[in-house]
Amino acid sequence: MRGFSFLMPNEIQLHDKTFVPYIGADQLESAIEKTAAQLSEHYKDKQPLFVVVLNGAFMFAAELLKRCNIKAEVVFVRVASYSGTQSSGDVREILGLTSPIEHRDVILIEDIIDTGHTIAKLFETLLPKNPKSIKVASLLFKKLAYEKAYPIDYYALEIENKFVVGYGLDYNELGRNIPSIYVLKS
Ligand code: IMP
Ligand code: MG
Numbered sequence: 001m002r003g004f005s006f007l008m009p010n011e012i013q014l015h016d017k018t019f020v021p022y023i024g025a026d027q028l029e030s031a032i033e034k035t036a037a038q039l040s041e042h043y044k045d046k047q048p049l050f051v052v053v054l055n056g057a058f059m060f061a062a063e064l065l066k067r068c069n070i071k072a073e074v075v076f077v078r079v080a081s082y083s084g085t086q087s088s089g090d091v092r093e094i095l096g097l098t099s100p101i102e103h104r105d106v107i108l109i110e111d112i113i114d115t116g117h118t119i120a121k122l123f124e125t126l127l128p129k130n131p132k133s134i135k136v137a138s139l140l141f142k143k144l145a146y147e148k149a150y151p152i153d154y155y156a157l158e159i160e161n162k163f164v165v166g167y168g169l170d171y172n173e174l175g176r177n178i179p180s181i182y183v184l185k186s
Pocket of ligand 2: 054055
C-alpha cells in the first residue's frame with residue numbers, strides 16, 4: 001500500500017528479536033504485479049484452482065489474486081513446518097482441501113519457499129490425486145536454501161537465506177500484518 005512506507009519504523013521488536021527493513025511495500029507490489037501478469041498470460045485459457053497455503057500466504061494471495069484477471073477458483077489449506085526461526089522440516093497433514101483436484105490445473109500459493117520441505121509435502125500429497133498440473137507461486141524464494149527438485153515456476157522475489165517477517169510471514173505468530181518485509185537484525 002503506497003502511503004504506508006513512510007510510517008514504517010526502522011526497527012521492530014517481536015518477542016526476543018529485532019527486525020529491520022528489508023523489502024519495501026512498493027517493491028513487493030511491483031514484483032507481485034509481474035507474477036500476476038505471468039499467471040494471467042499462462043492461464044488465460046484455463047480455469048486454475050488456486051490453493052492458498054495458510055496462514056503465511058494470506059496477504060500475498062490477496063494482492064496476487066486481485067491482479068490475476070482470469071477465471072479461477074480459490075481454496076485455502078493449512079500445513080505447518082516452522083517453529084521459531086529454523087525450518088523443522090516436520091510437515092504435518094494438509095487440512096481444508098475441500099475441492100477435488102483431479103484433472104485440474106492447480107497453483108499452490110505460498111508465502112516463502114525455504115528448504116522446500118513444505119512444498120514437497122504438498123506435491124507428494126496432491127500428485128496422487130491426479131491433477132492435470134501443479135505449479136507453485138510464492139512471494140519469496142530462498143533459492144540457496146532450497147533442497148528439493150520440484151520446480152518453483154513463479155515467485156515474486158528471490159531473497160538471501162535470512163529469516164524475514166511481514167506481509168504474512170511471522171516469527172512465532174507475530175509480524176504477519178506488517179505491510180512490508182523485515183529481516184532479523186544481525
Ligand atoms: P520450508 O518447508 O523450509 O520450505 O519452509 C516453508 C515454510 O516455513 C513457509 O511456508 C513459512 O511458513 C516458513 N518460513 C520459511 N522461511 C521463513 C522466514 O524467513 N520467515 C518466516 N517464516 C518462514
Ligand atoms: Mg507458511
